[in-house]
Amino acid sequence: MVAGPPPSASEVYRPNRFVSLPAELDPSTYDASLEKRRAEAERMAIRARLKRQYQLQLNNPNPPAVIEDPALLRWAYARTENVYPTFRPTPKTSFLGVVFAIGPILFWAAVFKADRDRKEKLIKEGKYERPFSVF
Amino acid sequence: SGLPKDLMPGPYPRTPEERAAAAKKYNMRVEDYEPYPDDGFGYGDYPKLPDKSLHERDPWYQWDQLDMRHNWGEPMHWDFDMYIRNRVDTSPTPVPWHTMRKHFLIFLSTMLIMFCFGEIYPSYRPVGPKQYPFNDLYLERGGDPNKEPPVVTHYEI
Numbered sequence: 001m002v003a004g005p006p007p008s009a010s011e012v013y014r015p016n017r018f019v020s021l022p023a024e025l026d027p028s029t030y031d032a033s034l035e036k037r038r039a040e041a042e043r044m045a046i047r048a049r050l051k052r053q054y055q056l057q058l059n060n061p062n063p064p065a066v067i068e069d070p071a072l073l074r075w076a077y078a079r080t081e082n083v084y085p086t087f088r089p090t091p092k093t094s095f096l097g098v099v100f101a102i103g104p105i106l107f108w109a110a111v112f113k114a115d116r117d118r119k120e121k122l123i124k125e126g127k128y129e130r131p132f133s134v135f
Numbered sequence: 136s137g138l139p140k141d142l143m144p145g146p147y148p149r150t151p152e153e154r155a156a157a158a159k160k161y162n163m164r165v166e167d168y169e170p171y172p173d174d175g176f177g178y179g180d181y182p183k184l185p186d187k188s189l190h191e192r193d194p195w196y197q198w199d200q201l202d203m204r205h206n207w208g209e210p211m212h213w214d215f216d217m218y219i220r221n222r223v224d225t226s227p228t229p230v231p232w233h234t235m236r237k238h239f240l241i242f243l244s245t246m247l248i249m250f251c252f253g254e255i256y257p258s259y260r261p262v263g264p265k266q267y268p269f270n271d272l273y274l275e276r277g278g279d280p281n282k283e284p285p286v287v288t289h290y291e292i
Binding site for chain 2: 039075
């Protein structure tokens with residue numbers, strides 16, 4: 001039985017939804033290739049363009065009352081108004097809808113009905129001791 | 136209401152041209168742009184950014200919005216309000232998360248098992264029934280003061 005290569009640091013660390021990989025264990029930190037530098041340069045160009053737009057608005061002698069952030073507007077729109085048009089009933093969404101939306105209503109209706117029926121039966125038999133009774 | 140319709144989020148992009156247009160709309164590189172999978176959940180063409188909280192962003196860089204560590208026009212994560220610095224923190228931990236979880240569960244389960252064991256098999260110093268003075272509290276318990284109380288001795292010689 002031949003042992004494979006020893007697990008890499010990121011495989012030992014196992015980043016997940018709650019913690020991300022530290023930069024020291026990430027192999028892309030030590031990657032100094034041209035593609036990475038080109039990608040970083042493009043991202044910096046986009047960032048610089050956006051910063052220039054923002055600074056021009058900020059340092060304007062007649063600044064607008066509110067400098068709207070299009071990213072914020074898009075974020076708010078996507079989370080509120082764009083959900084219904086892009087929603088599509090699929091097996092997964094239907095299943096989740098039944099489990100989380102219809103299921104609790106039916107479950108709690110059954111629980112309350114059973115509880116009330118039990119109390120009614122006890123009252124009819126005369127065995128129910130009223131809590132908080134003033135008598 | 137503030138932006139024209141083509142700058143607002145829309146449906147899931149199907150063709151490469153729609154992808155490129157969506158990347159340009161969200162101020163991202165075409166290679167970086169990755170929409171949420173088209174499962175009908177209502178995400179549309181919103182980009183799927185890495186799930187990193189704002190704690191991980193550089194505190195010394197001159198952000199446009201310092202408290203949110205966010206630049207003007209930069210695409211915001213879908214769960215941006217969850218990842219702010221008052222809330223969820225996904226910074227890397229010195230100990231891997233699965234190790235922390237394992238140690239915590241070992242401790243918790245050991246303590247719970249020991250407490251349940253103590254409930255089932257209690258262990259304490261030997262005790263006897265409580266002894267009351269004044270002939271077993273004869274007068275306090277409503278005994279007749281004219282009659283002789285019965286003598287109660289709790290010892291044997």
